[in-house]
Structure formats: C-alpha cells, structure tokens
Amino acid sequence: MVATEQQLNYISGRKKYARPQAIAFAEGYDSSQSGILVPTGYEFNSEVADNLETFMILSDHNRSPIDVSSQRLGTRERMINGRMRAYHIDDKKSIRLSWQALPSRSYSSSPEFVAATGLPTTNASRTEYTADGGAGGSELKNWYDDHVGSFWVLLAYDNYTDLQGYQDITKYDRLAQYTEAVEMYISDFSYTVEKRGSTNHDLWSVSMSLEEA
8 A cells, every 4th residue: 555645644743742653563554755654554443444454653651662682593503614604594673562551542532533634633521641642551452452463563763774766865864754664473462450540541561572574
C-alpha cells in the first residue's frame, strides 16, 4: 500500500512533540514519499472495516530504554595456520521493551483521529491518559493477541542509514521521522496490573521481546 499525502499529514499530526514516538508497529509501510518511512493503512483499534492494513503507535509514557541487540549468524572455524575464518550469513536484531505504570488505555473514549491531520476531534469530556496519545497496556495486548505472525517495527532514533535512491537526504533531515523498519515477531509478552482505577483506567507494567524475522 502506497502512502498518500493524507497519511503523511496524519503521522505528522500524531507526533506529540518535534519527533515521533520512538516505536510504531505496522502491517505495512511505504517510503515512496521522498524516502520518508510511513506506516500505511489505519490506526489499530480505529473504527474501520475488518481485514484492512493497520498500524499502532506505541507510547513513550514511562517506557524503559530501548534495548537493541544483534546476533551475527554464520560459522567460524580455525584454519591450519591458526587464523580464524568466518562465513557471515546475516545479522538479526532483537529488541526488548518495557513500561512501568502505563495507563491501560490511551484515551477515556475513542479519540476519533481526523484522517487529514492525525489530531483527535475536540471533545471536552475525553481525557488523554498516556502522555503522548500512544498505545496503552490493553491496546498493546490486543496487538499481541491479533498478530501471531510478523509485522513491521518502525523505529525513530538517531540511527540514520541511506535509503537507496534517496542519498540526498542527510541524517540531519531524518531526526523528525522514522529512520528504520525491521520485520519482527513478538517472542514474549507479559504484563502486571499494578493498580486498578475506579471507573476510568488501570496502571499496567508491560514487557515484550521482539525478534527479527
């Protein structure tokens, strides 16, 4: 699915600050708009028809550091002259994430994001529970339950690499965008309900592990 100008505006509007939330999960993404990585489809849990491509923006609310590790796949053997010879196959990433006291939902009611801007509709009675409108604990669990296979993990941190065909984009132009897309699985997911709210939301501690496909 190709990203439209409206989707670019939507993702830009979903940023709470100058840079996007650090992580987004997406069933698809596109980079045809000047090399900008954009999740395609509709935001997860929005009121859309079934079987459409979806994405979910994760919250930075009380999130721990993003723990990224790489496993170098291949073989190594010592030659007769004593030197090591290595046969490299690939590098695969693993990511570990956790949140403390994360609200169980992002809003008190549906934010009804405006498709053209990514901003929630005006509703004085609606409360934003996560600090940036990103996914709460139960929303993370719903994504885990619905995605037994792989999906794309979009990362926004200062780890710029050139995109083929877009070498004119410098690393300084990409800080306000997603800079990396990795196809991954959720290999482990757990949560603890730390505190139950009275009538609005609970506070969860959540942890998950992701492995590259």
